[in-house]
Every structure is written in structure tokens, then in C-alpha cells.
């Protein structure tokens with residue numbers, strides 16, 4: 001028996017639910033038996049296409065709107081009783097190099113808007129999506145939840161500030177809010193277009209469209225890549241057991257360097273050409289070696305091997321991207 005009311009039968013709001021992780025979460029919540037899943041997304045990077053499966057159930061409603069505006073959230077809450085909110089809205093990390101203040105503000109403002117609604121009993125439970133980026137480069141490894149928060153970008157600084165806001169609202173007002181902290185996710189639906197795309201999608205896009213893959217910096221920067229379905233599964237299970245104010249890393253046990261990752265992608269996509277070297281990105285975190293001891297203690301945790309998840313992901317990009 002979980003600590004909270006089961007998700008089945010609930011009315012749930014997912015901010016940023018037309019994005020990568022958010023849309024998979026929406027699908028899973030509907031499969032889990034949620035009576036209604038509402039999505040607010042300003043389509044900054046999300047896409048209505050990601051919600052096609054959800055909309056087909058007839059139990060998903062999409063609001064193309066900005067969760068930074070209290071009035072936009074008020075509009076939804078005035079018309080719908082909502083039990084639980086999953087806060088996935090964000091603007092991609094790379095965007096913080098283009099518009100640092102707004103990247104920070106989005107992460108903080110959406111969280112504060114939701115906390116203010118929750119403090120006034122507009123809904124019961126908040127599950128907030130933090131990021132491994134709040135830790136910055138490792139001071140010790142593997143990085144557990146007690147690792148110092150040392151953000152190196154305004155994106156991460158906004159996320160760290162949102163985490164602290166949630167922790168303080170829990171202490172001050174006893175709201176039922178907890179934090180999940182995924183490491184690097186990959187999988188179908190991750191944006192592959194433009195400056196904001198992550199390393200796996202952009203490399204797949206470059207290869208499929210006849211361009212050379214690019215390696216930024218030494219390639220020795222390492223990351224912990226987790227398959228999006230594993231993240232969503234962990235979030236759903238953590239909902240039952242996480243204490244208010246808790247934060248929980250969601251990661252694998254494997255470190256892979258960006259160079260190794262590119263080599264894996266090239267191999268899987270039968271690319272035999274050159275990988276072009278590019279200058280490193282300023283403020284790039286060097287190492288993200290995560291501890292997932294806590295999540296393993298809390299839930300039945302299952303992880304898809306990188307080889308398998310990457311295979312499925314690249315297949316999806318092949319279907320989506322025109323050569």
C-alpha cells in the first residue's frame with residue numbers, strides 16, 4: 001500500500017507535458033488509469049504530435065499555454081478539479097546560453113506558481129522534476145542526493161532554486177511535494193532540431209541527413225544516460241513512496257563518455273565517416289557519475305541496457321527524420 005491516493009482515477013496536470021519526458025509520462029498516467037490528464041505546454045519545444053496517443057484515449061486535454069503566467073494556471077484550476085501535478089515544464093539547458101535570465105526564470109516561476117496554488121489547497125500532491133545539472137561537476141563520486149548543489153549554468157541555477165523553494169514550502173506549509181532528479185535521458189520524442197537538441201538526437205539527425213557527427217570538447221566528459229521509459233516507471237513508483245520534501249536521483253549504474261556514445265551511435269547507424277572535432281561548450285559539466293542507491297532502496301527499479309534503448313531510439317529517429 002502506497003503513501004498516497006492511487007493515481008488510478010485521479011485528475012492529473014502535467015506541465016510541459018507535450019515535451020519529451022512529459023509526453024511519455026502522460027501516456028503512462030493514462031495507462032495507469034488516471035481519469036483525466038491535463039497538459040499545459042507553451043510548445044516552446046514540445047509538440048502536439050507527442051500527445052497523439054494520449055489524445056486518442058479521449059481522456060487527455062491539451063492547453064497550449066504558458067505555466068509561467070499565474071492566470072493561465074488559474075484558468076485550468078478554475079475549470080477542473082486536479083489531484084496531482086507533475087511539473088516537467090522547462091526550457092532546454094542549451095537555451096540558457098542564449099537567454100540566461102529567461103532559462104532561470106522559467107524554472108523558478110513555474111515551480112513557484114504551482115507551490116502557491118498548492119499552498120492554497122488547489123491540489124494535493126506535487127511531483128517536481130529537478131535535474132542532475134543542479135550538482136554541477138562532481139565533488140565526490142558517485143553523486144548521491146547529499147552532493148553539494150553547484151550549478152554551472154543559469155538553467156541549473158533555476159532548477160536548484162526551484163528545488164529549494166519546494167523544500168522550504170514543505171517545511172513552512174506542510175505541502176505534499178517531492179522532487180525527482182533524473183540524469184541524462186534519451187529515447188523517442190526527444191527533440192532533434194536546432195540549437196537546443198541533445199547529443200543523441202543531434203548526432204542521429206546529422207547522420208540521417210548526410211552530415212558528419214560532431215564531437216564537442218575532448219569527448220571525455222562522461223554522462224549517465226537513462227532510457228526515458230525507465231525514468232517514467234521510476235517516477236510512477238516513487239509517487240507511492242517518496243516523503244514530502246524528499247529528492248531522489250534517477251540514474252543508471254553506467255558512465256559513458258560522449259566519445260564512446262558517438263562511436264556507439266555511428267556503429268548502430270552504419271556510419272563509417274569522420275567525427276568532426278568542435279570546441280568544448282563553456283560550463284560543460286565534466287562528469288556525472290550518479291548514485292542510485294536511494295532509488296533502488298525505495299522501489300523495484302529496472303533499467304534498460306544502453307545498447308537496447310539506444311537501438312530503439314535510433315530506430316525512432318530513422319522513422320521521423322527525412323534523409
Ligand SMILES: NC(=O)c1ccc[n+]([C@@H]2O[C@H](COP(=O)([O-])OP(=O)(O)OC[C@H]3O[C@@H](n4cnc5c(N)ncnc54)[C@H](O)[C@@H]3O)[C@@H](O)[C@H]2O)c1
Pocket residue numbers: 015016017018019020021022040041042043044045046047065066067068087088089090091092106110129130131132181182183184185186191
Ligand atoms: N531530458 C533530460 O535528459 C532531463 C534530465 C534531467 C532532468 N530533466 C527534467 O525533466 C523535465 C522534462 O524534460 P524534457 O527533457 O522532457 O524537456 P522538454 O524540453 O522536452 O520538455 C519541457 C516542456 O516544457 C515546455 N515549456 C517550456 N516552458 C514552458 C512554460 N513556460 N509553460 C508551459 N510549458 C513550457 C516545453 O515546450 C516542453 O514541451 C524538465 O523539468 C527537465 O529539467 C530532463
